[in-house]
Each structure stands twice: as structure tokens, then as C-alpha cells.
Amino acid sequence: MANQSLNQSDHMDKLQSFIENDSRNLPDWVNQGRESAFKNYKDICNKQLKTATWKNTKLNSMLDNFFEKEFTDQETSLNQFELDSTLEDSLRIFFHSGAFFTEEEMPSYIRFLKGNYSEENQAIFRLENSSERQSIPYLLNNIISRDALLIETAENQHVEKLIHIVHLPHKNANIAPRLNIVLAKNSSIKIIDEQLSSGDSIINNYIDIKCEEHSSLDYYKVSHAQNDSHQINSLNLDQEANTNVNVFSLDLGADSASSLNHLKLNGENSNVSCSTLFMPSIDRSSHHNIIIDHLSDKSSSSVNYRGIINDHGVGSFFGKIKVTKERRNTSAFMQNKNLLLSDDSKISTIPILEIYNDDTECSHSATSGSLDKEKLFYLKTRGINEYDAKNFLIKSFMDELVSQIKSRRLREYVNGLILGYRKD
């Protein structure tokens, strides 16, 4: 349950002090952005902590620990880390200690600061002050982030190579990675955004995606188990007409892991599919919020979240699909299924459809339960032992989502991660 102990005034004082005492000689546009974010943060923090979005999370305890973590830059060398080589032939960009870096020449559609805070690089941050961006994670990300990664395709550009963003492990760190993806007209790209296991850290990822007409995106977010850490993944998506976006997330849990997805279908024939597999175990938690706004005719959305909760793990799903009165010929599907593997595991699920007209095809469902006893019996009558039988059924439960990953190599990679995690 939420820890209501946050000392608001102490927290705000420390945040102000952090901004004022940053020893780096940052340009005005960075400082102004931070100050503006801080001002808004003060206005909304107390109010938002009481909302349903945060009710079941441990955001308060994250904010309590916020200043116990290191903000300082550290020298990073890839040799420090043991990296999986499965996706080595992708274009890899690394994130550590607040900054992005690579070991190879980057194409022009990929940009990050490289320590250069020039006015020209301001565009990489894509700072916005609109009211819909006034969330705790977004504003905190604005205050803390020191770098941003911008992937911006050109018109008619179809990037074949997989882009692999690797967030390297941290220890006792407070980091705020920021990723901006802009797809120009009639372009396409595939991105995997992978957070390796960190310890005692606060990770506040913010991902902003804009898809112009006739563009197509496959975005995969993989979060390994984070030990004694808090992790927030916020994703803001705007889709124009005739766009297709597939989002797949794998979340192996953290002390508290939360995802906040806001997907907006702004143009006709915009289609989005958002699938998430979350697997908190031990005493980890994994909380997921998704809002889909159908803001155009002939738009379609498909939301499929599956939770596998073990030990003392806690999960939650809150999903809302909104179709306003004016919108015609839309379709929306939302499903949340959960598998509880222990007596002490917990889940809460709230799927909501807000539909204000008849010209729409919508459905939603939510189920939670343990492994099917009759299926277990069937497998055992074929000589398969309890442990393997359960694993087969868990795999069966996950497979409907994992099988949607189009790339066989990525699919195998994700399956390997899950298998390794379950063996751990």
C-alpha cells in the first residue's frame, strides 16, 4: 500500500536546493526549463499523489528516498558490464550516469547531447509546457534529466536496422532517461529500449513518441528485474492519420515499477496495439496505467496486459479507453488477464470504457486466477512433473503476447529473458 509519509515541504526544499546548487554551468534554456517544471511540480504534486493512478504504488516512498541517491556524473566504460550479445548486430546506444553514448558512428536521425548544451541541441529535449504533460514523472524528469535521445526519421525513410537502447545497470543512482521518437511522414523504425538490472536506484524514464502520417513504429520496452529500486516508465504517444504503432513491454518488476501510458489516436485510420507482460515476484510490485484517447474517426486500439504474480508480488492494472461523442467507426479492445502463482500474490484490475456514441465496436475483459488444475492434471497424466507442467502453463499464458513480436530474433530474445528470469 501507499506510504503516506512524504514530507512535502522537506521534499520541495531539497528539490529547489538541487536545482540551485547544480555546479555545472548550464545554459539559460536548461535552467528555465527546470524552474518552470519545478513551479508546476509544486502545484500538482500533492494533488496527484492522492489520485487513483498512484493510490496503489509506492511513489511516496520513492519520493522519500529521492535525495538519498547519487545524481553525480560517473565515468562509464562498457568493459564494466557483461552485455548479452544476442542483438549485437543492432545499432546500439547506451545510457549511463545521466548521459547517452555509443561506440560507433551514429546516423543523422539519432541525436543526443554529448555534453553540448548549445541552443541548437535544445530541440533534442522537446520540452513542452502543455497541461497534459503536467504529471509527477514528466516534471521530475524535466528537473533531473541531463541528456535526451532523439530519434527522428526523415520523410520516406524506412530504417531496417533494429535500434537497441541499452540502459546500463546503476547502483544507488537517481536517473531520468529521456527518449524522444519522431517519425516523419511515411517512415518506419523498430526500437528496443532495454533497462538492465539496477540496484538501490530510482529510474524515471520518459518516452515521447510522435508519428506523422503513414508512419509505422514497433517499440519494445524491456525492463529487467530491478533490485530495491523504483522505476517509472511514462510513455506519451501521438499518432496522426494512417499510422500503425505496436508497443510491447516486458516488466520483470522492481521494488516498485509503474508504467503510465497515454496513447492518442489523433488521425483517421490510426491503429495502436499495446501489449504488456508483467511478472513481479518476491516482494516486488508492478503497476500499469494506460489511457487511450480515440480522437479521430476510424481509429482502432488493442490493449492486452498480462500479469504473472508470484511470492508476495503485487500487480495492478488500470486501463481506460475513451471515445467521444463525435468520433465514428472506431474499434477498441482491452483485456487484462492475471495469473496468481502463490497464495500471497495480489492483483487489482480496473478496465474502463468511456464510450459516448453507438458507432463504435468496443470490448473489455479482465480475469485473475491461479493455474488451471485440469490442465495441470492433463500434463501430469503424460508423465510431466509438477514444476515442468506449471512452467508449460505459464509459457502458454504468456505466449499469446510474446508470439505477437514480429521479429523471430526478438521473440527468442524475450523468451530467453523470461526463461532466465524464471530459473533465477
Place this chain on the structure above:
Amino acid sequence: MTKILSIKDLHVDVGNTSIVNGLNLDISSGETHAIMGPNGSGKSTLAKTIAGHPDYKIRSGTIMYRDHDLNDLSIEERSNLGVFLGFQYPIEIPGLSNTAFLKAAINAKRKYHNLGDLSASDFLVDLKEKSRMMDIEQKFLSRGVNEGFSGGEKKRNEILQMLMLEPVLSILDETDSGLDIDSMKVVASGVNAFRNENTASLIITHYERLLNYITPDYVHVFHNGAIIKTGDIQLARDLEEKGYEWLTNP
């Protein structure tokens, strides 16, 4: 002939309801037994009890399988020692391919008997031959277990599993229900291929028609959880003609 199954004065409860009441049955190697009986007489309960379903509790009596008291064995041990149950309603498991499932099952049995895994090529040769015998297309084998299979395909898949696992005692629970005549012939040919001097079958059915293709050595009539009459194939024919009432309510 050696005794494979010996059931003595068996009483089985499901929850607070007594379903099997004082059953005695002996099956020896090389024999095929058929159990017939009206709905709710306890036929499927017997099948699931032998296989070890946790909801079916033996209140008293014994089920000896060769030298083993089945009540002492887990479900998977029973299977690994050669007990096979063909389900009345085969279970669908999407995401677990038939091939992977069968391979896991065969290797589980081999491991139980301290044997190494079957080589992939030997497995595939065997699978190809037996799936052809059961008229199951190769593409079905890469699908999830029973996923999207018709009723007949599911039943043929059960017999395929039986042939692959090479059990000693095969219990087929209403394998003929929902089968058209062609599928029934295929299923029967699979069961007949399994029959030999070292194996035994217990076939649970409502109808005589399956027994026209798999001739049983004994036909038992089940009522209120016990055998009330035993005969040969002629008994099945009499039941087909007269129904059960002349036996259950004489």
C-alpha cells in the same frame, strides 16, 4: 498372462458424494475390457481415479497396478510406469506445441527410467509414422496442444499420444464420443495397433459401435459405481438393443 490392474472393493468420493461403491475388477496383459453404463454411473470417475486426479479420493479399497499400489504414486509416476488416460474432453494448451509436448512427455518417461533423451531424429521419425497412422497432418503438430482441433482431431490426438508414450495400461474415456464413422475407424486402428500380449486396455463407452471395431474380451456394465454384470461382446449388443434398464431396474 500377468495381472496388470487389480481393483479390490474400491470406494471413491468426490467432495461429499460417493461415486464408486465397492468396485472389483481384474485386468491381465493382452486383455481388452469395455465398461458401459448410463450417464452418472461412475465410469469417468473410475478412469480419473486410476490416473490420480486429486479431486477423486479413495475412501477404501485398493488399486494395484502390477506391483504398485497406485494410491502411493503421483499422477506423473503412474504415467511414467505405463498408465495412460485418453481424455473424454482433451485439454487445449495454446502456446505449447504438440511436438514439444510429446517430446517433453517421452523424455520425462525416459528420465524416470534412467534413460537419456530420445534423439531428435528418432523422435521425429516415430512421430511422423504414428501421426500418419492417426491421420493427423504434420502442420497440426506445430500448433498448440489440441488448439483449434475439431472434436475428432482431439480424439485422434489422444490416441497419437498413447501410441507415442507406449503405455502398458490404456484407459480410454469415451474416446468414441463425437466421432464420425471415419474418425472412429482411425481411432480403432490406433487402439488395435497398441494391443499386444504385454498391454491391456480399458475402454469406457456408451455405445456398442466402437466395440465393433475394437473387440473386447470382456464387457462390464457399470451402475451406481459398481459392476453389475460382466459378459462378452454379445452383452454390448444386447445393451444396444434393449438399453440399460433391464439391468439397472429389472
